[in-house]
Amino acid sequence: MRSLSAVLLLCCLLPWRSHLLDPGSAAHGCFCQVTGHLDDCTCDVETIDNFNNYKLFPKLQKLLESDYFRYYKVNLNKPCPFWDDSSHCGLRDCAVQPCPTEEVPYGIKAPGYKYTENANREFEDLDECEKEKRLGAVDVSLSEAAQEALQQWNKHDDSSDNFCDLDDEESPDAEYVDLLINPERFTGYKGSDACKIWNSIYEENCFKPKAVKLPLSSLPLGRGDGEENLFNNWLEGLCFEKRAFYRLISGLHTSINIHLSARYLLQDTWIDKIWGHNVSEFRKRFDAVLTQGEGPRRLKNLYFIYLIELRAVSKVLPYFERDGFLLYTGNETKDAENKELLIDILRDAKSFPLHFDENSLFAGGKEEADQLKAEFRDHFRNISRIMDCVGCFKCRLWGKLQTQGLGTALKILFSEKQIESIPQSGPSHGFHLKRQEIVALFNAFGRISTSVKELLNFRNLMQKM
Known part of the structure; x- marks a missing residue:
């Protein structure tokens, strides 16, 4: 087993930059190896930190506070498809507060309505029964081209090209949730139920042989060097x-x-609850010694998923730049401002100097590449279904949203030709994103962006210890 002195010696030998931590600081054990070049990429940690924390993060947070992105329609009552489990977290912080229909902007519920005072007033004056009829009705005023595009979109949404199973938004169990009043944070959901979810994700969906034990736990691993070497050899031996x-x-x-450690319940009294950074919890999950070297690897994998989602966001710019695309909520002024902000964010993403090269994925022979892509997609769709087995509803909400967001990012990366052929105006026949996918994509990327920003906060807190 690697000793503390050996780990510290290794860290001291690594290259450091002026803004990184003193080897004597409390943060050193978590961040000593989280620097420099990232495996399988041409990028480095410092470039991502600077780009995200000082350029992209502030704009992205502002966008996600807007009405279009804060309301997410989701079905939290779908049964677990893999095992019989009707148990749910009984803790009050696990609960999700659904949004009453009348609080959701009418433009989100009825996207076919236009920016006219008469149309808006007409809709608001209807009784609830008639509103439901209008919201569910087919817009017969659509042109033949638009109707054809809708049919193609629906066909594509149900196709095997998708990396996630999307919730049926027309289901009576699907409800709007205001993400701002149901933030992702520590709920107390842990133990065997939570481990069962992650065990199922890693053990059954990560292309591993049964002989290899993956480092699943967020707590100290307790493995010997032999097991650690077996895992690392297995990982390095995999195809890209x-x-x-x-x-x-x-x-x-x-x-x-990271989110759970940064929004931890620090104090719970009859007067108020105080949420904040729990440094001990963070170290327990990411300290190099406490996790026998796995913590820093996990943090580097955060930067890897950041690059994947950043690349997808940059590639989808033509879809949102179209003349007819709207982030429609019914407030014409705000919607125009939010589209302008969105385009600004996407152009920033496109300007990033060291993007992940998605062409390196599935670059072998066609038959082998097609088989790998199908396995990749099937495994990920399986993971999206596992989220319906999470017993904590708030954890389920954010798990579904983030897996759907990542699945949408993968869908974008593998739809490059269709995106390139999108016309500047009119319907996009070859590529389409539902509002549900758009909201998930940017909120999921917002969560990854927040995690990268929180690493700076934890560095600063731990450096003072």
Whole structure:
């Protein structure tokens, strides 16, 4: 087992930059190896930190506070498709507060309505029964071209090209949730139920042989060097696509653990609750010694998923730049401002100097590449279904949103030709994103961006210890 002195010696020998931590600081054990070049990429940690924390993060947070992105329609009552489990978290912080229909902007519920006072007033004056009829009705005023595009979109949405199973938004169990009043944070959901979810994700969906034990736990691993070497040898021996898949899942897991550590319930009294950064919890999940070297690897995988989602966001710019595309809520002024902000963010993303090269994925022979892509997609769709087994509803909400967002990013990366052929105006026949996918894509990327920003906060807190 690697000793503390050996780990510290290794870290001291690594290259450091002036803004990184003193080897004597409390943060050193978590961040000593989180620097420099990232495996399987041409990028480095410092470039991502500077780009995200000082350029992209502030704009992205402002966008996600807008009405279009804060309301997410989701079905939290779908049964678990893999095992019989009707148990749910009984903790009050696990609950999700759905949004009453009347609080959701009418433009989100009825996107076919236009920016006219008469149309808006007409809709608001209807009784609830008639509103429901209008919201569910087919807009017969659509042109033949638009109707044809809708049919193609629906066909594509149900096709095997999607990396996620989307919730049926027309289901009576699907409800709007205001993400701003249901933030992702520590709920107390842990133990065997939570481990069962992650065990199922890693053990059954990460292309691993049964003989290899993956480092699943966010707590100290307790493995000997032999097991650690077996895992590392297995990971390095995988083809690039399968190694990338594991790193994506690990990066998502890491991001979630950072959120839980950064929004931890520090104090709970009858007067108020205080949420904040729990440094001990963060170290327990990411300290190099406490995790026998796995913590820093997990943090590097966070940067890997950041690059994947950043690349997808940059590639989808032509879809949102079209003349007819609207972030429609019914407030014409705000909608125009938010589209302008969105385009600004996408152009910033496109300007990033060291993008991930998605062409390196599935670059072998056609038959082998098609088989790998199908396996990649099937494994990820399986993971999206596992989210319906999470017993904590708030964890389920954010798990579904983030896996759907990552799945949408993958859909974008593998639709490059269709995106390139999108016309500047009129319907996009070859590529389409539902509002549900758009909201998930940017909120999921917002979560990864927040995690990268929180690493700076934890560095600063731990440096003072």
